[in-house]
Amino acid sequence: MDGRAHAGGPGLRGRFRAQVRDEIKQVALRQLADGGPQALSLNAVAKVLGVSGPALYRYFANRDALLTDLVVDAYRDLAAACEAATAGAWKDPADRLRALAKAYRAWALEEPHRYRLLFRAPLYGYDAHSEPLVQASQIAMNVAVEVLEGIAAEGPVAGGELEAPLAEWAAGRGMPGAAAVIAVRATTLWARLHGLVSLEIEGNFASMGLDPTPLYEGEITNLLTTPPA
Amino acid sequence: MDGRAHAGGPGLRGRFRAQVRDEIKQVALRQLADGGPQALSLNAVAKVLGVSGPALYRYFANRDALLTDLVVDAYRDLAAACEAATAGAWKDPADRLRALAKAYRAWALEEPHRYRLLFRAPLYGYDAHSEPLVQASQIAMNVAVEVLEGIAAEGPVAGGELEAPLAEWAAGRGMPGAAAVIAVRATTLWARLHGLVSLEIEGNFASMGLDPTPLYEGEITNLLTTPPA
DNA sequence: CGTACTAGTTATAACTTCTAACATACGCAT
DNA sequence: ATGCGTATGTTAGAAGTTATAACTAGTACG
CATH class of the missing domain: 1.10.10 (Arc Repressor Mutant, subunit A)
Structure with a gap:
């Protein structure tokens, strides 16, 4: 003392x-x-x-502490890459969304081992999402939310069953203005991107002999033309 | 001898x-x-x-051989569960697709450790998809293909850039009749399900305090109303 | 009935993580 | 400037892992 x-x-x-x-x-x-x-x-x-x-x-403290630190760093890096790719002024917000998807995919393909790290339960014995990890993962979500907010603030105001918990979640994150719709779209976007990226880096598409690029484009286009909520 | x-x-x-x-x-x-x-x-x-x-x-032979065997078993089990859930006669093929998604999700939630096993590069030193693993993963794809075939044989015949490789892939799997459209939809379906399931079992949705069930429904409905191709 | 093959055993080498006890050296406050 | 106290590094070692080698016992098959 x-x-x-x-x-x-x-x-x-x-x-x-x-x-x-x-x-x-x-x-x-x-x-x-x-x-x-x-x-x-x-x-x-x-x-x-x-x-x-x-x-x-x-x-x-131990091997897992080092791994956890690497996970947090990876989340930050991924979020930074996505932010950088979507920064600045954009004529068409749809293009901004496409840039986000492209950056997400590119980061994962560049460092598949780090991407894999993100979605592996970090400490198998512990709570899958201990506090610092939750925070880190939310950084990435924030980028998606921000980009989607710029796209269709005029979208349907949603009345689905998801509205209540998502609005609460949005409020808890200091963005009470963000409608539940945005959150639904953000999670859908994230899930779609993660699904494609995950299959791609594990070689599931390569083993079928096909280039998944059109699949990415299809999913993004679909999200733009018939957004969920 | x-x-x-x-x-x-x-x-x-x-x-x-x-x-x-x-x-x-x-x-x-x-x-x-x-x-x-x-x-x-x-x-x-x-x-x-x-x-x-x-x-x-x-x-x-070694620890990895055992793990690989477990992966193959898991693929077979997952495919079997999906087959069982979609077997028999169905009035509405859309309901059959919903049953497939439900079974896929249920299996993954019941045995998350086995589901995780599927998408972890099985032998980090080796080719990510050595032959037996590729075969095993295709079993699961077959179910998706079969279900989707029943849904919209009348769908757009597709003229996208994916048609050639996918048709080739379909032919190589002994289903030359399957149009490329079906394959596109099958891979999209798989990617969407995997994305949602993966985020769910890692606790990403739980950490946001929301139940992803409506997200699943949304993705399947979307696939039915505005199918890719 | 005997042979050849299998399935088990122990011993051992080379790793790993992680703790304990100890030595040193350096930054900070006096 | 000097010494205290902490941080950092060292070695030793416990307990665990995968995997190989050499050997023994048992048993199915011709």
């Missing part, structure tokens, strides 16, 4: 700590890229970094 | 072998149910079965 600065603070030591954490995650990502989550070994990471085994436990 | 019967044949020894393999898989599934693929340990399985460690290697 003395006035000394601890490692969590912004002191020199804290900065070094953050830097090492990043280095560890970088190496871990490389190991994860070839071999999947199974192949991520703290020991191997330590060896690459030139330190010996248990040193890493000063930076991450 | 003598005339003796080997363990693979239908002899007494072969039957015993098959039975033990099944027992192993059963115990493995139980371990997999709580703890995920990470928690599946051959040693632990052996201990449960009352045999000691390396004995299991007489029945499965």
